[in-house]
Amino acid sequence: MTEQNPAGAAKVAVLGAGSWGTTFAKVLADGGADVALWARRPELASEISSSGRNSHYLPGINLPRSIRAHSDLERVLSDADQVYVSVPSQALRGNLxxxxxxxxxxxxxxxxxxxxxxxxxxxxxxxxxxxxxxxASRIAVASGPNLALEVAKEWPTAAVVASTSAETAQLVAKTASNSYFRSFYNTDVVGTEFGGVLKNLIAVAIGIVDGVGYGENTKASILTRGLAEMTAFAVAFGAKATTLSGLAGLGDLIATSESPLSRNNMAGRLLGQGYAFDEVVASMEQTAEGLASVRPVLELARERGVDMPIVTQVAQVLDGTLEPKDIAPHFTTDSDLPLGE
Incomplete structure (x- = not known):
């Protein structure tokens, strides 16, 4: 377990100065932590440190002047008690x-x-x-209904921190809490992490039907069946079903599926409007993680024998083998819920 610095505040490093990394640095600083933020581009680090702004990723947001941003990774990591990593998932290994x-x-x-x-x-x-x-006891994950711009605006919200060590989870949750951001904690890393992954895929499906022009009935059907699909998948890998009905599952699913701030929902809407996959990727300034996770999630589902009709149809739209207007994954499988639900 880590110690706090002599001043009494946790000394933390945040790696990644995109919208979420910068926002989380703000969350930590506003909670009293001593924060160093790593930005890959020196000019971005300079803007954050000199003006308290990240105009590209968080326009109009004033950051705590206590955040120190650098492009020197070693300098940011120096003596950090806690290190928060926020880089595109497919680039993580290279950055590590x-x-x-x-x-x-x-x-x-x-x-x-x-x-x-x-x-x-x-x-x-x-x-x-x-x-x-x-x-594993030195690793934690944070997830929940946390659209970066809303959090940066200090609109009240909550998240969940998970680690196999309850002590680690509690420490991180305490560090990542302030007057507008409350972190709860649990020890279900698998459920918390997969909830954050899978809701992105359902959000893409919701975006597709939104882009096609279908209404609330269609979206509510996919949202509800999507939660069942997420839960079945996560439980097959050892997660607790209750985790998927909490902040990291249902809470994140609602926020990501319904908000125009969601990159995954936006990607789905563009697909529903007829744009090809390559065109969608090229048009987006930030990564829509759901697009990159579709194939590996389906492969994992096949390995555990989990039926995922919604994610399967999203993959078919991405491949161009299914017209967006024909997406109706809630019709392709029998319900696993009691009759009438």
Whole structure:
């Protein structure tokens, strides 16, 4: 377990100065932590440190002036008690190669990412443990209904932190809490992490039917069946079903599926309007993690014998083998709920 610095505040590093990494740095600083933020581009680090702004990713948001941003990774990691990682999931492994050797031997590492590694099918916490050689008790994941801009505006919200170590989860949850952001904690890493991954895929499906022009009945049907699909998948990998009905599952699913701020919902809407996959990717300034996670999630589902009709039809739309207007995954499988529900 990590110690706090002599001033009494946790000394933390946040890796990644995109919208969510910068927002979480704000959350931590507003909670009293001593925050150093790593930005890949020196000019972005300079803007954050000098003006308290990240105009590209969080326009109009004033950041705490206490946040120190640098493009020197070693400098950011120096003496950090807790390290929060927020980089695109498919780029995580490459970025971690630069982190090894600069971590404190007792530092806790927290994943803020919601994806599955394409080539291995590993969750982000598993990639962290594998590449950095960390015990599970030193790793935590944070998830929940947390659209970056809303959090940056200090609109009240909540999240959940999970670790196999309840002590680690509680420490991180305490650090990542303030007057507008409350973190709860549990020990169900699998459920918390897969909830964050799977809701992105359902949000893409909701976006597709929205883009086609279908109404609330269609979206509510997919939302409801999507939650059942998410739960069946996560439970097959050892998660608790109750986790998927909480902040990391249902809560995140609602926020991501319904908000125009959601990149995954936006990607789905563009697909529903007839844009090809490559055109959607090219048009988006930030990564829609759901698009990259579709294939590895389906491969994992096949390995465990889990039927995922919604994700399957999203994959078919992405491949161009299914017209967006024909998406109706809630019609392709029998209900596993009691008659009438």
């Amino acid at each position: 190669d630069k982190v090894r050797g600069h971590l404190r031997p007792d530092a806790v590492v927290v994943s803020l990412m919601k994806g599955v590694e394409r080539d291995t099918g590993l969750r982000m916490s598993e990639v962290l443990g594998q590449v950095l050689g960390l015990e």
